[in-house]
Amino acid sequence: MIQLDVLQPESCNDCGLCCEGNGSPVVLYTSRPHETGPHPFRPSGLPQHLIDDIDANFLGLYRGQEPQDRCLWFDPTMRTCRHYEWRPMVCHEFELGGTACIETRRPFLAPENQ
Numbered sequence: 225m226i227q228l229d230v231l232q233p234e235s236c237n238d239c240g241l242c243c244e245g246n247g248s249p250v251v252l253y254t255s256r257p258h259e260t261g262p263h264p265f266r267p268s269g270l271p272q273h274l275i276d277d278i279d280a281n282f283l284g285l286y287r288g289q290e291p292q293d294r295c296l297w298f299d300p301t302m303r304t305c306r307h308y309e310w311r312p313m314v315c316h317e318f319e320l321g322g323t324a325c326i327e328t329r330r331p332f333l334a335p336e337n338q
């Protein structure tokens with residue numbers, strides 16, 4: 225379990241806590257073989273090898289049906305997103321230092337810093 229030095233972050237470095245325990249937002253990018261028209265969530269230009277990897281893990285699943293332990297794109301060693309530039313909208317909207325961020329971090333604050 226990681227321990228944080230400060231509650232209020234200046235960056236996401238060495239945190240990554242919001243990428244764990246909430247499923248895998250990139251499941252939204254899974255191919256929809258029975259639907260026509262543009263994909264509703266996938267950004268244009270998303271590299272094919274990333275699409276193939278997502279499909280290999282999630283094809284046929286909807287958000288919430290995927291494994292919940294950590295996001296497919298989360299690197300637990302570096303504690304970063306492996307494809308940050310392609311992260312889904314929900315990840316863009318998770319505000320650094322916002323209420324959800326702080327409450328996610330609070331249980332991991334080192335005892336000597338509380």
Ligand code: SF4
Nearest residue numbers: 233236239240242325
């Ligand atoms: S947004 Fe907050 S909880 Fe998520 S990785 Fe960054 S600092 Fe951690």
Ligand code: SF4
Nearest residue numbers: 243295297298305315
């Ligand atoms: S796409 Fe990246 S930023 Fe979003 S939850 Fe997954 S690892 Fe975290």
